[in-house]
């Protein structure tokens with residue numbers, strides 16, 4: 001198995017190189033070219049702990065780390081960070097199984113990968129003899145920033161700077177970020193929206209590529225978003241873990257296929273399910289769930305990817321996205337590694353804002369994927385119905401997935417057991433969840449949290465409950481044109 005770029009055969013990397021670089025030199029994404037050599041038989045995982053499964057999976061996807069080295073790395077990454085030792089529990093709600101990915105330190109599924117990535121970066125640095133500090137730059141619409149801060153704080157040899165849109169994240173999300181502890185962290189608001197933050201960060205990377213100023217300051221810039229293979233690999237493990245749990249509880253027999261419904265933004269989480277399938281997990285349909293930004297629903301149904309459409313701000317903000325970067329990796333896999341095709345489609349997306357996938361690829365995709373979308377109204381209605389009938393409280397992202405599951409069952413049910421991936425605690429979005437189940441609107445995030453707790457009795461995660469008593473450490477706020485200067489000053493400090 002080689003790790004190569006999705007856009008040309010010339011760029012091959014070792015796993016540590018891929019983790020440190022994030023993106024390939026030709027702008028492509030690193031991907032394993034052959035999964036037949038890295039299979040993991042689900043029968044082997046039945047007696048394994050969550051940490052064992054994770055180290056087996058990550059070790060296969062990122063070769064070059066020793067087996068015991070990887071096990072120790074994963075074990076320390078998750079130690080005392082998650083609510084339970086099985087990290088990502090499966091619970092039954094009505095006729096579905098819910099895979100709870102939000103039991104980590106920031107109550108969002110990104111914790112699963114961002115707990116591991118900093119340690120992979122540190123280990124990769126050591127293997128490659130890199131001595132500079134790695135400075136992680138992250139633009140966030142809410143969830144990624146906090147999960148990255150929590151993952152990187154006080155990790156030796158790394159620093160992290162997070163930019164969030166001033167007034168553009170929920171009260172709880174803002175409190176989570178500005179109270180972050182750690183000596184190597186900085187959080188800064190920008191006067192602009194998420195796109196401005198993202199564009200600003202991209203410009204910083206481009207400026208450094210041109211002028212090399214980071215190196216002069218003795219650091220290297222890197223990013224923590226899901227284009228990094230080191231962020232994708234830990235996500236594959238929970239598909240295996242969920243499958244083992246279903247076998248062990250007798251919900252399925254070993255070898256039965258299982259459907260997974262995935263609330264999707266950047267296509268990272270669902271792509272991890274495709275990786276699991278290629279490694280030998282009996283995955284039935286992967287069902288891609290989108291909100292009103294349904295560019296992926298259209299693509300999976302028609303093969304036409306078209307981002308030239310209105311952007312909608314929804315109550316599931318982590319899925320408000322029109323360019324799903326990880327889809328590029330799927331195009332590579334589904335076309336049998338046709339790098340020329342991928343390069344051509346990505347150029348077309350960049351230049352025209354759209355592309356059409358060839359028929360053979362669309363056929364292959366239809367055998368494995370389904371796609372459905374839900375509006376905010378459908379999402380709110382789903383939260384209410386599932387609460388009333390199952391006494392299970394969904395966050396808005398998970399509710400979009402639940403709605404997709406229901407649409408799938410009406411339209412194309414294959415009779416298999418189905419797992420819904422739950423990606424956030426409902427308390428991160430207390431205002432909208434409260435309004436969905438009761439019609440009551442409370443604007444203040446913490447007051448809404450109390451009211452939601454009083455109404456449902458569902459426990460508030462400790463990390464969120466503790467926030468209101470913590471002091472803000474970070475009050476920086478800059479103009480959107482001033483990010484570069486801010487970072488250059490910060491790396492010299």
Ligand SMILES: *Cc1c(COP(=O)(O)O)cnc(C)c1O
Nearest residue numbers: 264265266267268269318423424
């Ligand atoms: C990031 C995120 C998603 C989308 O995951 P992708 O890997 O980007 O598809 C869904 N739900 C929540 C709560 C998230 O934070």
